[in-house]
Amino acid sequence: xxRFLVRRVLGAAVIVLLISAITFFLFFALPSQPALMSCxxxxxxxxxxxINRNLGLDEPVPVQYWHYVVxxxxxxxxxxxxxxxxxxxxxxxxxxxxxxxxxxxFPTTLSITLGAAAVFLVAGVGLGxxxxxxxxxxxxxxxxxxxxxxHSLQVYFLGVVAxxxxxxxxxxxxxxxxxxxxxxxVKWFTGMIIPWLVLSVIFVANYTRxxxxxxxxxxxxxxxxxxxxxxxxxxxxFFRYAWRGAMTPIVTLFGIDLGSLFGGAIITxxxxxxxxxxxxxxxxxxxxxxxxxxxxxxxxCTAIVVANIVVDAAYAVIDPRVRLA
Amino acid sequence: MTTPSLAAEDAVPARPAPAGRxxxxxxxxxxRRDRAGVVSACVVAFFFxxxxxxxxxxxxxxxxxxxxxxxNEGGLLNEYGYPVAPDGGVSGRFWFGIEPTLxxxxxxxxxxxxRTSLLIAAAATVLCVLTGILVGVTAGYAGGRTDYLLxxxxxxxxxxxxxxxxxxxxxxxxxxxxxxxxxxxxxxxVVTLIIVLxxxxxxxxxxxxxxxVLSLREREFVEAARVTGASTWRIVSRELLPNxxxxxxxxxxxxxxxxxxxxxxxxxxxxxxxxxxxDWGRMFANGAKYYESDITYIxxxxxxxxxxxxxxxxxxxxxxxxFDPRTKR
Numbered sequence: 276x277x278r279f280l281v282r283r284v285l286g287a288a289v290i291v292l293l294i295s296a297i298t299f300f301l302f303f304a305l306p307s308q309p310a311l312m313s314c315x316x317x318x319x320x321x322x323x324x325x326i327n328r329n330l331g332l333d334e335p336v337p338v339q340y341w342h343y344v345v346x347x348x349x350x351x352x353x354x355x356x357x358x359x360x361x362x363x364x365x366x367x368x369x370x371x372x373x374x375x376x377x378x379x380x381f382p383t384t385l386s387i388t389l390g391a392a393a394v395f396l397v398a399g400v401g402l403g404x405x406x407x408x409x410x411x412x413x414x415x416x417x418x419x420x421x422x423x424x425x426h427s428l429q430v431y432f433l434g435v436v437a438x439x440x441x442x443x444x445x446x447x448x449x450x451x452x453x454x455x456x457x458x459x460x461v462k463w464f465t466g467m468i469i470p471w472l473v474l475s476v477i478f479v480a481n482y483t484r485x486x487x488x489x490x491x492x493x494x495x496x497x498x499x500x501x502x503x504x505x506x507x508x509x510x511x512x513f514f515r516y517a518w519r520g521a522m523t524p525i526v527t528l529f530g531i532d533l534g535s536l537f538g539g540a541i542i543t544x545x546x547x548x549x550x551x552x553x554x555x556x557x558x559x560x561x562x563x564x565x566x567x568x569x570x571x572x573x574x575x576c577t578a579i580v581v582a583n584i585v586v587d588a589a590y591a592v593i594d595p596r597v598r599l600a
Numbered sequence: 601m602t603t604p605s606l607a608a609e610d611a612v613p614a615r616p617a618p619a620g621r622x623x624x625x626x627x628x629x630x631x632r633r634d635r636a637g638v639v640s641a642c643v644v645a646f647f648f649x650x651x652x653x654x655x656x657x658x659x660x661x662x663x664x665x666x667x668x669x670x671x672n673e674g675g676l677l678n679e680y681g682y683p684v685a686p687d688g689g690v691s692g693r694f695w696f697g698i699e700p701t702l703x704x705x706x707x708x709x710x711x712x713x714x715r716t717s718l719l720i721a722a723a724a725t726v727l728c729v730l731t732g733i734l735v736g737v738t739a740g741y742a743g744g745r746t747d748y749l750l751x752x753x754x755x756x757x758x759x760x761x762x763x764x765x766x767x768x769x770x771x772x773x774x775x776x777x778x779x780x781x782x783x784x785x786x787x788x789x790v791v792t793l794i795i796v797l798x799x800x801x802x803x804x805x806x807x808x809x810x811x812x813v814l815s816l817r818e819r820e821f822v823e824a825a826r827v828t829g830a831s832t833w834r835i836v837s838r839e840l841l842p843n844x845x846x847x848x849x850x851x852x853x854x855x856x857x858x859x860x861x862x863x864x865x866x867x868x869x870x871x872x873x874x875x876x877x878x879d880w881g882r883m884f885a886n887g888a889k890y891y892e893s894d895i896t897y898i899x900x901x902x903x904x905x906x907x908x909x910x911x912x913x914x915x916x917x918x919x920x921x922x923f924d925p926r927t928k929r
Contacts, residue, residue, distance in 0.1 A: 429902075436895075557869055561870070579760075
C-alpha cells in the first residue's frame with residue numbers, strides 16, 4: 276500500500292508539474308500587460324520597462340516558470356513585498372497575493388461541492404438500489420425515466436427555473452449566498468440548498484443508472500447465488516454481497532465528479548452568482564489576470580489528480596481482489 | 601426490406617433457413633422494431649433539419665434573428681423593455697414571443713442558435729472521433745512503447761480540469777489568431793470553440809478503442825490475416841475497423857449532446873459566441889437576466905435542449921441494443 280501511494284503521489288506530482296508548465300507557457304500567448312496596471316496614468320515606455328524588470332517579466336518564459344515553481348515551495352520576494360511559502364504570485368486586479376484570493380474563494384466551492392456530493396451520492400445510489408430491487412416493475416421504469424430526464428437537464432436552465440420558482444415565485448428561500456459555516460450554520464445551509472439540489476438533480480442520474488446496472492449484474496454473479504443457496508436472507512445478500520461488488524465503479528465516478536467539481540463548478544457558480552473558484556476563473560479570464568487563472572488551474576488539476584489516487588486506494592479497500600503494486 | 605417480407609416471416613414458422621443477412625441489416629431490423637429508438641431518431645433528425653433549414657424557415661415565417669422588432673415598432677415592449685403581451689409576447693405573429701430589451705424574434709433566434717451550436721458540436725465531435733480512432737487504434741495495435749507514451753499523454757490530458765480549461769484556454773486560442781485589441785470575427789470564434797472542445801474531448805473514445813483493439817488483435821481472424829501477409833493498413837482497415845464501428849457510433853451519439861451542452865455552457869458564461877450571432881447557450885444567459893419579469897423566454901431554449909439531449913441519449917441506447925442484442929437494460 277505504501278509503495279503504491281508513494282509511486283502514485285510521485286506520478287501525480289509529475290502530472291501537476293507538466294500541466295502547470297503547459298498552462299504557464301500557453302498563457303504567455305495572451306495579450307497581458309500587468310505592468311500597465313501598476314504604472315499609472317503618466318506611463319512612459321521607460322517606466323513600463325522598469326516595472327517589467329522589477330516583476331521579472333523581461334526574463335525568458337522558462338526562467339519565469341522556474342521562479343514560479345520555486346515560489347510555490349519556498350516563497351519569493353515580489354516588488355510588492357515578500358510572498359510567503361505557497362506563493363502563487365500577486366494579482367494586480369485583486370490587489371493581493373493570489374494565494375489569499377484562492378483561500379478566500381475556496382470555502383464557497385468546497386461547500387457547494389461537498390453538500391451537493393453528499394446529496395447526489397446518497398440519493399443516486401439509493402434510487403439505483405431501489406430500481407434494482409424492483410427490476411422490471413413500474414418503480415424501476417419511473418426511476419429510470421426520471422434519471423434520464425435529470426441527466427438531460429442543464430444547470431443553466433434548471434438553476435434559473437429553480438430560482439424563479441423557489442425564490443421569486445414562492446418566496447420560500449432567499450437567493451443563494453455563501454455564509455461561512457463557522458459563523459452561522461443555519462444561514463450556510465439555507466444559502467446553499469438551491470445549488471445543492473440543482474446540482475444533485477443533474478448528477479443523480481449517472482449514479483442511479485450505474486448503481487442499477489451494477490446491482491443487476493452483481494445479483495446474477497455466482498457468489499451471490501451461492502450465498503442465496505446457502506440460505507442467507509435476500510436482504511443480507513442484497514446489501515452485503517451484491518452491494519459491495521457494485522460499489523467499485525460508483526467510487527470511480529464519484530472520484531471523477533468530485534475532482535472536477537472542486538476545481539470550480541463554473542456554470543453553477545455563475546448561475547447562482549456565488550463567488551467560488553469557478554467564478555474567479557471567469558472573472559480572471561475577462562480581466563486577463565493570469566496569476567489568478569494559473570492558480571485556479573493548478574488547484575483544479577491537483578484536485579483531479581488527488582481524487583484519482585484516493586479512488587484507486589479506495590478500490591483496494593472495497594475490493595480485496597484488487598492488488599496494489 | 602419491405603413489409604411483405606416481414607409478414608411472410610410471421611406467417612410461415614417452419615421455413616428453410618433464412619438467407620444470410622449482413623450484421624448491418626440485422627442491426628437495422630432490430631433498430632426498426634425499437635419504437636423508442638425510432639422516435640428519438642426522428643426527433644434528432646428534426647433538430648438537424650431545423651438547423652439546416654433555418655434560413656428557409658425564417659424566410660417562410662417572415663422574420664430574422666437580427667431585426668429588433670420590439671424597438672422598431674411601438675406597442676411590443678413596455679417602458680421597462682419587457683414584452684407587453686402576456687407569456688413573453690407569444691402571439692400569432694411571434695410564435696415563441698419576443699426577446700426582452702431588444703425585442704428580437706425568439707423563434708428565429710432559437711433556430712439560428714441551434715444552428716450555430718450544432719455546427720460547432722458536430723464539427724468537434726467529428727474531429728474527436730477521428731482523433732480517437734487514430735490514437736486508440738495506433739496505441740492498441742502498435743503496443744509497446746507507442747502504447748505507453750500515448751497512454752501517458754491521455755492521462756495528462758485527462759488531468760486537465762475540463763470546464764476550467766475550456767474557459768481558460770478559449771482566450772488563449774483567440775489570442776493566437778488575432779492580434780490584441782482587434783475584434784475577433786465570428787468565424788474565428790467558431791473555429792476556436794471547435795478546437796478547444798476537440799483538444800480535450802477525444803481521450804475517452806481513444807481509451808475505449810485501445811482496449812477493444814487490444815483484445816481484437818489476439819483474435820484468430822486478425823492472426824490469420826497477419827500470417828497471410830496482409831499489410832498493417834489492410835488489417836486495420838479491413839479486419840479491425842469493421843469491428844469497431846459499434847462502439848464508435850454509440851460513443852459519437854453520446855458525445856454530440858455533451859458537446860452541444862458544453863458549447864452552450866461556454867456561451868452562457870460569456871467566453872463563447874458573442875452578440876449578435878445567435879447562439880443556443882447565450883439564450884440561457886439572457887434568460888437568466890430576464891427571468892424575474894419574463895420567465896417564458898428561457899423555456900423555449902430550455903425545453904428544446906432537454907428534448908434534444910433526451911432524444912440523443914435514447915438513440916444511443918437503442919443503437920447499442922440494436923448492435924449488441926445480448927446487452928439487457
